Amino acid sequence: MEKVISWEQHNLISELAQGKDLAKQLRNHLVSPSSSRETHEYLVEKILSCYQKSLAMLNCDALAEDHRPAFSIGTSGSPKDEGDAYKKRKTMPRWTEQVQLNSEAGLEGLHEDGYSWRKYGQKEILGARFPRAYYRCTHRNAQGCLATKQVQRSDQDPTVVEIKYRGRHTCIQARSSAIRPDPIIKEEPPKATAIRQEQPKPSLDTLLSFKWGLNVKTENARQDDVFPLFTFSSPAVETENGERDYFADALMDDRYMDTFSSPATSGSNYFSLSLDHMANFCPPISVQTPESGLTEIVSAPTSVTNSPMGDAAFSAFSLGNDDFNLDCSFDGSEFLL
DNA sequence: GTCATTTGACCCAA
DNA sequence: TTGGGTCAAATGAC
Numbered sequence: 282m283e284k285v286i287s288w289e290q291h292n293l294i295s296e297l298a299q300g301k302d303l304a305k306q307l308r309n310h311l312v313s314p315s316s317s318r319e320t321h322e323y324l325v326e327k328i329l330s331c332y333q334k335s336l337a338m339l340n341c342d343a344l345a346e347d348h349r350p351a352f353s354i355g356t357s358g359s360p361k362d363e364g365d366a367y368k369k370r371k372t373m374p375r376w377t378e379q380v381q382l383n384s385e386a387g388l389e390g391l392h393e394d395g396y397s398w399r400k401y402g403q404k405e406i407l408g409a410r411f412p413r414a415y416y417r418c419t420h421r422n423a424q425g426c427l428a429t430k431q432v433q434r435s436d437q438d439p440t441v442v443e444i445k446y447r448g449r450h451t452c453i454q455a456r457s458s459a460i461r462p463d464p465i466i467k468e469e470p471p472k473a474t475a476i477r478q479e480q481p482k483p484s485l486d487t488l489l490s491f492k493w494g495l496n497v498k499t500e501n502a503r504q505d506d507v508f509p510l511f512t513f514s515s516p517a518v519e520t521e522n523g524e525r526d527y528f529a530d531a532l533m534d535d536r537y538m539d540t541f542s543s544p545a546t547s548g549s550n551y552f553s554l555s556l557d558h559m560a561n562f563c564p565p566i567s568v569q570t571p572e573s574g575l576t577e578i579v580s581a582p583t584s585v586t587n588s589p590m591g592d593a594a595f596s597a598f599s600l601g602n603d604d605f606n607l608d609c610s611f612d613g614s615e616f617l618l
Numbered sequence: 619g620t621c622a623t624t625t626g627a628c629c630c631a632a
Numbered sequence: 633t634t635g636g637g638t639c640a641a642a643t644g645a646c
Contacts, residue, residue, distance in 0.1 A: 622643105
């Protein structure tokens with residue numbers, strides 16, 4: 282138990298420290314005339330991510346056990362699993378994302394999460410206006426990858442799609458994208474990336490690709506952990522003295538943040554970072570687990586053992602910037618097959 | 619020919 | 633018994 286607490290504290294401190302460093306960076310950029318708005322928004326996004334994780338850690342005591350590293354990998358194909366698929370499914374990690382449909386990309390954009398999915402079913406759901414589509418990893422047969430997802434449009438807002446993920450990717454696709462040492466692969470992007478490139482890209486993408494040289498290290502099981510919905514009051518976009526509040530501004534920019542009003546929490550908004558948005562920041566080839574996203578409205582009895590990312594230590598995002606380098610020890614053996 | 623999607627049937631949990 | 637999730641044959645696209 283002591284180890285669990287220690288582990289949690291470690292992660293929490295790590296996240297908060299990361300948030301602090303990012304905030305420092307943001308401050309530096311705010312006073313720099315050459316710094317762009319996109320950069321600010323990116324930093325805000327990262328800071329929010331850190332705090333979201335931190336809050337999740339504080340709020341999810343029940344999940345504490347699950348955060349412990351468990352270095353048992355490659356269990357998906359064990360003989361024991363064969364005859365017990367249904368029980369296994371029940372224990373799979375599950376989390377939900379709400380994605381605002383891009384009017385241009387439509388439903389296509391939903392599958393640009395760095396993995397290839399194959400539709401295997403669709404059903405009308407009782408009481409729901411829209412059918413639910415079932416997808417599984419393309420490599421299910423070849424590699425025994427049991428990751429699945431369900432996609433269904435929201436009844437309340439047809440432009441919002443709810444994506445329920447189940448299980449983590451165990452396919453080579455997932456691992457190779459995670460541990461690929463050189464993230465600079467632009468000539469032959471993964472399938473999902475190729476599709477993304479057909480869309481009108483926000484300037485942020487370009488900026489991040491060239492300016493930041495983002496490199497997400499594979500040190501974090503936490504990144505894939507599930508996060509409960511969290512709330513906070515909407516900040517003012519403009520300060521009293523008329524200065525533009527970039528932090529708030531970015532928060533209110535629904536290009537990067539899905540906002541849900543909640544009748545139960547009047548005065549607050551639900552903010553949900555969609556996976557697609559994160560993918561903009563983290564190209565699939567350099568992200569350990571695109572499916573993890575940041576917003577998971579979780580229903581997960583889950584364990585980190587099953588987390589898409591595996592169960593290594595915590596992560597730190599290391600940007601190509603001297604000012605920001607949270608480097609943490611990491612035993613990468615888990616990812617080396 | 620290969621692979622993805624569709625769709626009705628089946629299985630299982632609640 | 634019912635509804636959700638999955639299977640697998642049929643069909644279509646490339």
